[in-house]
Amino acid sequence: MTDIDPWGDVEVADYAATMAQFGIEPIESVADRLPDNRLVRRGIVFGQRDLETVLDARDRGDPFAVMTGLMPSGVFHFGHLAVLEQVRMFQEMGAEVTLCAADIEAYATRDIPIEDARELVVEEYLLNYVALGLDLDATDFYFQSEAGNDHLVRSKLFSRYVTQNEFEATYGTADPGKLASSLTQYADILRPQAPENGGPKPTVVPVGIDQDPHVRLTRDVASRYRETAYLKPASTYHRFMRGLQGGKMSSSDPRSHIALTDGVSEAKRKIDAAKTGGRASVAEHREKGGVVEEDMVFELLAFHLVRDDDELERIRREYESGAMLSGELKQIAKDRLETFLRKHHEKREAARPEVEQYLAERESANAGFEVGT
Amino acid sequence: MTDIDPWGDVEVADYAATMAQFGIEPIESVADRLPDNRLVRRGIVFGQRDLETVLDARDRGDPFAVMTGLMPSGVFHFGHLAVLEQVRMFQEMGAEVTLCAADIEAYATRDIPIEDARELVVEEYLLNYVALGLDLDATDFYFQSEAGNDHLVRSKLFSRYVTQNEFEATYGTADPGKLASSLTQYADILRPQAPENGGPKPTVVPVGIDQDPHVRLTRDVASRYRETAYLKPASTYHRFMRGLQGGKMSSSDPRSHIALTDGVSEAKRKIDAAKTGGRASVAEHREKGGVVEEDMVFELLAFHLVRDDDELERIRREYESGAMLSGELKQIAKDRLETFLRKHHEKREAARPEVEQYLAERESANAGFEVGT
Known part of the structure; x- marks a missing residue:
């Protein structure tokens, strides 16, 4: 398959062809350097790109990071577990964790009000993540709508390094909502490497294959941006669990x-x-x-x-x-x-008090985005 | 003419046709409500849209605003004076003044480094503006790259309210740099009406006809955005002074x-x-x-x-x-x-100490965008 739409339905029948086309390597090539892990053993995590950069940093004792985003558009279900389990694996390996709640993207591409996104993030993601073992205190968690001036400015400066042709070839559209959201995502994926976060460091993004367009264009931006240095982010890829009725597993069904x-x-x-x-x-x-x-x-x-x-x-x-x-x-x-x-x-x-305290501390340090009157 | 490119050369031969096409009224319709002004008397300011909203607010004693941006891409010359004179006129009429230095746009569309833009803004714009009578202390001056989290978030939320078709029909392109810059401009033009600036108020933007595409799409966004109320901005239009050699007057020549x-x-x-x-x-x-x-x-x-x-x-x-x-x-x-x-x-x-003190006070209140390492 040649077209992958990160905002659309996912039907990826032929992983092998996609891997070959976009330079994704089998996970087996680095599996012996990873902790023993059910998802890898069973081929659920099947591919990676540049994961050696992260493993080399781990071996050298240098800083490295894992970054993931969550789209607050519905419930958290078993299909979402594979990403979280990988984030935990990398966190236990010593990675800094960056966790982005994509409320700008949910608003711009799925019509979800910022306030609704906030509630979904807490109830469906943060509580489940902490219950599943994520160490929130050791995580840079943020909402896109509170990502900060410099993060958002950078996402706009990145616009110089992607052409309309590249955007349309990658996403099939130059829709303003998708373009603005994607530029935000590039800044999200590169956030662990931002100057205020210690600069360039190997970073892995565990994604479904449908999110690879964002990873690929982020890699282009990372190598083209001239103001600060970024390493191209690495990535891992997992198979999608099918829905209980067969076909697609969907938050909305x-x-x-x-x-x-x-x-x-x-x-x-x-x-x-x-x-x-x-x-x-x-x-x-x-x-x-x-x-x-x-x-x-x-x-x-x-x-x-x-x-x-x-x-x-x-x-x-x-x-x-x-x-x-x-x-x-x-x-x-x-x-x-x-x-x-x-x-x-x-x-x-049991996690609720911890999550509420974490959010209260964030809010006292950060005025937050005021939607309006 | 039907195509106006705010990033391109300006050759507007037929103002009348453009006015008819885009609903711009002759300035004469409101001239007797304006202070006596050379630019209006001589037809240099020739058109307006919705300027009654601003004049009505002035008559009622309600808040109103004038907003202008400056593109830090070269020297400030006599061709730029018409905008500043109008800003001063509205400031003397009682308008709040918002002044935006478009450093993100200069970077994304003209390849001008953020630091160079900063120096141009001070040397070519702020010093000249104050020397020409702008009351800087009564002005909300800001760099786009320091516009703040909420301003930049809003510019991204606006992306939902403009389609790719509208963008291409208006600008002739959906280039990512231009799209990201334009979304920033919509937030700039609406900044006087942001919740933190007191909410909806009549606002006038004095522009050359080449900038009208931004005004028109901002008006669409203002009427479509659902999170907070905005009034559609008003605008005035001035003729371009020709270059000394005939043809276009250009900062780069x-x-x-x-x-x-x-x-x-x-x-x-x-x-x-x-x-x-x-x-x-x-x-x-x-x-x-x-x-x-x-x-x-x-x-x-x-x-x-x-x-x-x-x-x-x-x-x-x-x-x-x-x-x-x-x-x-x-x-x-x-x-x-x-x-x-x-x-x-x-x-x-004589203005230099005032400008330097103004900028120093801003910087102590605002960390500023850190470009790099």
Whole structure:
């Protein structure tokens, strides 16, 4: 495929062709230098560009950074976990963490009011992130709408280094909202390297392949901008988990995902309604076995709910052999989900005072963007 | 004409057609509500849009504003005086004054480093403005690169309210540098109405016709933006003084203009070399008279150097009758220039401490944009 639209639906059938076209290397080339990690072992994180720069800095004891953004446009669901797990991995490796809430982009490209974005960021992202182990005190978290004068000025100066042709070739449009948002994103991705943050340092951005256009143009800007030095950011790429009904997992379609704020019974009902790779009858299933590649419940187990590789392999064998029925597979998923969600919801509530204190301290240090009267 | 490019050469032959196309009214419709003013009397300021809103506010005793920007790309010359004189007129009428130094635009569209722009702003604009009577202490002066978080965020939020089609139809391009700069300009023009500046108020922007595209799209943004209320800005339009050689007066061609920092003898040499409406021989000139419409020296007298209408009319009659030769016309200009420039240069130096103190106070209140390492 040649066209990737970071604002559109994602249907990336052919990762290999995309990797070849845009110079993305297999993650295997550096996997032995990474901490043992389920996402890498299972090929969920499949690609990288320039990740050696980050690993070399780690080995030398030099500063390095991981940067990620979040789009406050809906709930936080299991499809979002892969990015956070990588951020945590790099944070544990010693990376500085920069976390950007893309409220300007949500406003300019998805019509989401700044105040609504703020609430979504807290309820759907920060509480879940902290519950999932992110060390917020060691994170440079900010809203784009409070990124500061110099950050926003830089995003405008970057405009000199991208042509309309490049923009249209990369995004398929020069829509003002998308252009202004993208320029902001380039400053976001380069923020760990800003003069006030210590200058150039290797930085990795974990993204879905749909976000690679932003990474590529940021790399161009980094190498062309003349006022301060930037290293081209590195990146990692993860596969998208499919939706529970097959097809795309979407924040705006509750049947397609399980949100980390879903109630236990709601989550179980979604599993019951999920598309499986089971056969038309029990007899046929016993004879031919289930098809894991077409089973969205197995995908959820493989991405996140079963952490032990041997156990996952045992489940796969039993399901493929026909010994395990789809209902039994679903029961495993429901049991795991119940355990996970109950514990996670407790952790969320435990995280609330920390998140609220963190935001209050930020606000007392920062007047914040006043939307208006 | 239908295409006006605010970044390109200006050749506006047919003001009437442009006025009709874009809804610009003759200044005469409101001239009796303005203070007596040479630029208006002589038709140098020829048009306006919505200026009643500003005059009504003045009559009611309500707040109103005048906003202008300056592009730090070269010297300040006589062609720039018409804007400043209008700003002063509105300031004397009671308007709040906002003065923007467009250093982001100079960087993004003309490749001028931020530091160079800063020096040009002080040496070529602020010193001349104060010497020419601007009350800097009563002026909200700022660099775009120090406009502040909220100003810059707003310029990005505005991106949602302009389509690529509108942008291209208005400017003929969706070049990223021009788009990012234009969005900044919309925030600049609306700055007097920002929440932190007291909210909506009638605002007039004195511009050359080449800047009207910015005014028109700002008016669209003002009426479409949903977060805070803005009134559509009003505008006035002035004729461009032609260059001393005929054709365009340009900051980048020293022969075409007299800069307010030109030395007296340099200015006189430029007058000596200027294009006149004189005839090929003295005999022919005595017989047919000079052609004031083709005389760049007469244009300079009429725009700025002769303030008394009766005196200007006397000079015109003598020149057109052939009684006055081009050399004599030039001598009048040289005498006036010498008086003006000597006095102006004194005023510039007298203004320097005030400007430096003003900038120092701004900087202590505002860290400023740090370009680099």
